Amino acid sequence: MSGRQNKITNSDAPFAYEGLARVIHEKARLGILASLATHREGLAFGDLKQLCALTDGNLNRHLQVLQEAGMVEIRKSTTDNRPQTWCQLTVLGRSRFDQYIEVLEQVVRDALHASQPEAAAAKGLQEGLSPA
């Protein structure tokens, strides 16, 4: 094994952003998870739909993906004879969302560094990676 291969993958490919899990990164699901993270007690389906500007069908579809991933819990109940669907982040959901946000913070840091010209060579240019 060469010295290069001994390096950890992340330092070899600092812009691969492997932690941006697809189940979370999808734009609508990111909005759903951020809504639920901000409302710890959970949200009614209708409120979640409005906060994320989603249709019933789209919200249902994305909630199902998140439920299958164990990240969101969905409870159906009846209040005053009206059916209600209640959505809440699970402990796993919160933990995975927090991990995702850490990677997102890294993306933002990279981008902010990029606005400083002197930082152009600060990240990712390693041995054998030459801009010329």
Add this chain to the structure above:
Amino acid sequence: MSGRQNKITNSDAPFAYEGLARVIHEKARLGILASLATHREGLAFGDLKQLCALTDGNLNRHLQVLQEAGMVEIRKSTTDNRPQTWCQLTVLGRSRFDQYIEVLEQVVRDALHASQPEAAAAKGLQEGLSPA
């Protein structure tokens, strides 16, 4: 038109994150754009491929999408009889990437607020949006 409809969409749906343009938000393209934003002078195809941990085929495919969107410029040249492909962010590409990053910062801020329990009701709970 009701008072509700007079409000701007963003305040009605603070988690819609409409600024997360699909052409940029795709994980591999986000990595490509962050790489190029960090290397203002541009990057050779091979270096970009390594920084983002992409295959030739995938990098080619995503570069084409970014080129068609006017965000990336691709130049082919020959140095010492070896063909080289050079990739660089356009002015439009940098501007759109910066706008995207502003929305990403908002996502991170929302998530960080969400870790503070007292902030649970701080965003998005408007008239008619009740958690109970």
